[in-house]
Amino acid sequence: MKKHYRVVIIGAGIMGLSAAYHLARRGITDVLVIDRGYLCGGASGRNGGGVRAQFSSETNIRLMRESIEICRDFATEMKINVWFRQGGYLFLTRSKAQAAQLEASAGLQKRCGLATRLLSGREVQSIVPEIDTQGVELASFNPDDGVVFPWPFLWGYAQAAEALGVELATFTEVEGFATDGKRITSLALARTAHDALAAHDRAERTSAHGRGPQLAPESHTERPVQERFSVSAETVLCCAGAWSPNIAKMLDISLPNVPHRHEICSTEPLKPWLGPLVADLSNGLYFSQSARGEIVGGVSVEPVPHGINQRSSVQFLATYAQALVRTVPSMASVKVLRQWAGCYDLTPDQSPIVGRVDGCENFVLACGFMGHGFMMAPVMGRHLAEHIATEETSALFAQWNLRRFAEGNLLKSESMIIG
Amino acid sequence: MSGKTLLCRCEDVTLDEVEHAIAKGHTDIESVKRFTGFATGWCQGKQCLIACARVIEDKTGAFPLAPITPRPPVHPMPLGMLAGLANVVSTERVTHHERGAVRKPNVGNGEGESQ
Numbered sequence: 001m002k003k004h005y006r007v008v009i010i011g012a013g014i015m016g017l018s019a020a021y022h023l024a025r026r027g028i029t030d031v032l033v034i035d036r037g038y039l040c041g042g043a044s045g046r047n048g049g050g051v052r053a054q055f056s057s058e059t060n061i062r063l064m065r066e067s068i069e070i071c072r073d074f075a076t077e078m079k080i081n082v083w084f085r086q087g088g089y090l091f092l093t094r095s096k097a098q099a100a101q102l103e104a105s106a107g108l109q110k111r112c113g114l115a116t117r118l119l120s121g122r123e124v125q126s127i128v129p130e131i132d133t134q135g136v137e138l139a140s141f142n143p144d145d146g147v148v149f150p151w152p153f154l155w156g157y158a159q160a161a162e163a164l165g166v167e168l169a170t171f172t173e174v175e176g177f178a179t180d181g182k183r184i185t186s187l188a189l190a191r192t193a194h195d196a197l198a199a200h201d202r203a204e205r206t207s208a209h210g211r212g213p214q215l216a217p218e219s220h221t222e223r224p225v226q227e228r229f230s231v232s233a234e235t236v237l238c239c240a241g242a243w244s245p246n247i248a249k250m251l252d253i254s255l256p257n258v259p260h261r262h263e264i265c266s267t268e269p270l271k272p273w274l275g276p277l278v279a280d281l282s283n284g285l286y287f288s289q290s291a292r293g294e295i296v297g298g299v300s301v302e303p304v305p306h307g308i309n310q311r312s313s314v315q316f317l318a319t320y321a322q323a324l325v326r327t328v329p330s331m332a333s334v335k336v337l338r339q340w341a342g343c344y345d346l347t348p349d350q351s352p353i354v355g356r357v358d359g360c361e362n363f364v365l366a367c368g369f370m371g372h373g374f375m376m377a378p379v380m381g382r383h384l385a386e387h388i389a390t391e392e393t394s395a396l397f398a399q400w401n402l403r404r405f406a407e408g409n410l411l412k413s414e415s416m417i418i419g
Numbered sequence: 420m421s422g423k424t425l426l427c428r429c430e431d432v433t434l435d436e437v438e439h440a441i442a443k444g445h446t447d448i449e450s451v452k453r454f455t456g457f458a459t460g461w462c463q464g465k466q467c468l469i470a471c472a473r474v475i476e477d478k479t480g481a482f483p484l485a486p487i488t489p490r491p492p493v494h495p496m497p498l499g500m501l502a503g504l505a506n507v508v509s510t511e512r513v514t515h516h517e518r519g520a521v522r523k524p525n526v527g528n529g530e531g532e533s534q
Contacts, residue, residue, distance in 0.1 A: 318502070
């Protein structure tokens with residue numbers, strides 16, 4: 001590892017790795033990507049792999065249209081199979097108010113060039129005959145949306161970035177920053193023996209198990225650090241997802257993001273029968289069939305424990321099973337193999353926080369993606385690399401800057417959020 | 420053992436594949452699990468975990484200190500049976516057991532989504 005880098009990226013999830021890859025593609029290869037844990041350990045390895053352009057905000061629709069194009073070419077470009085399957089997304093609504101909103105969103109999507117079409121309950125069965133459509137008010141379907149297997153996306157970006165000269169350091173955490181008042185001058189890093197970290201995390205999970213709240217971060221026992229060192233950087237990019245507020249706090253920057261646990265599960269593999277990812281806007285139920293045959297899905301379960309919590313609950317499994325079996329009765333006999341959880345990174349106006357931070361001029365944020373960070377990373381990595389390389393602020397980055405919260409210019413909410 | 424020996428019979432992961440993952444730098448057990456898919460099938464690692472841990476020990480010199488995170492349920496369970504639990508397991512229990520529980524602001528909360 002070197003003493004100085006042009007760019008240090010905090011977080012080796014898909015957002016950080018995509019940004020690193022695109023920086024390297026632009027010729028900026030003097031890049032270090034660090035992560036507290038292992039690849040795929042955070043939300044990038046814990047999501048359902050949905051990739052869709054059906055949103056209610058024009059910004060999201062246009063970005064995701066581009067991201068889907070990138071996903072389509074990813075396997076060829078990166079020489080890695082990401083199990084991309086364009087079976088579409090089928091949104092269901094069960095009230096007049098939601099139906100009206102779905103109709104408005106579908107209209108906007110069509111104006112943006114999507115092939116979205118509206119369907120009645122009965123027409124839903126022409127796409128998924130197994131769905132019990134009783135109570136379905138209106139549905140929308142975009143055949144170009146799809147699902148991927150998330151993990152190979154990270155390996156693909158990591159491999160390609162490393163081949164271009166980017167350095168990747170897992171099990172390496174930020175402990176603090178040095179600044180000159182206006183800029184970050186260096187980062188204090190700590191490398192942990194990965195095994196000792198796993199044992200440490202396990203002990204903390206066990207101590208918090210089922211009794212009271214999870215331990216507050218400040219009450220955590222000390223991590224088993226192997227080595228401490230510092231690196232300097234011209235630009236620091238924070239792609240730490242739900243951990244971003246903790247990183248920013250070390251710089252006395254307060255972020256409005258909140259981690260929100262989201263649970264998910266997977267069944268035994270079945271022969272292919274389900275084309276689209278089905279998402280019910282009335283209860284947050286969604287389910288899709290992966291290219292490996294499993295039915296992967298989740299549902300909204302509120303409230304969730306405070307803070308970063310990646311533990312599973314039986315409440316989720318029961319709520320999901322009930323919602324899924326009501327929607328697809330023939331799923332009753334299918335067995336759940338495994339459940340797990342990850343954290344959404346939520347913002348007060350349901351829009352991401354991206355770009356340079358006022359008062360700390362070489363600190364760039366890319367967080368608050370509302371559970372859509374994975375699907376947006378292919379296109380956002382390119383925008384982030386451009387932002388860092390050119391130092392120009394696009395309209396998108398101006399719109400999504402952190403300062404909107406201080407100025408009271410909150411954005412119009414995105415309504416098509418699942419789970 | 421030959422390279423074609425199956426270490427994880429549920430997901431058809433061979434010794435060769437585990438060794439390949441380690442050679443690619445995935446030396447901790449969680450990363451090997453993700454790269455090869457071992458322990459993600461029907462038995463959830465009951466058969467293969469020790470075998471894979473031994474291969475990691477052989478190749479890296481260190482036997483993993485902690486196993487992979489176990490994922491519920493303990494046995495595969497039909498969705499129909501789990502659905503029956505919904506009336507027994509109240510989601511409000513989360514509030515009792517985990518103080519400071521939070522609700523997602525404005526989104527994903529049933530009808531609140533349409534606001």
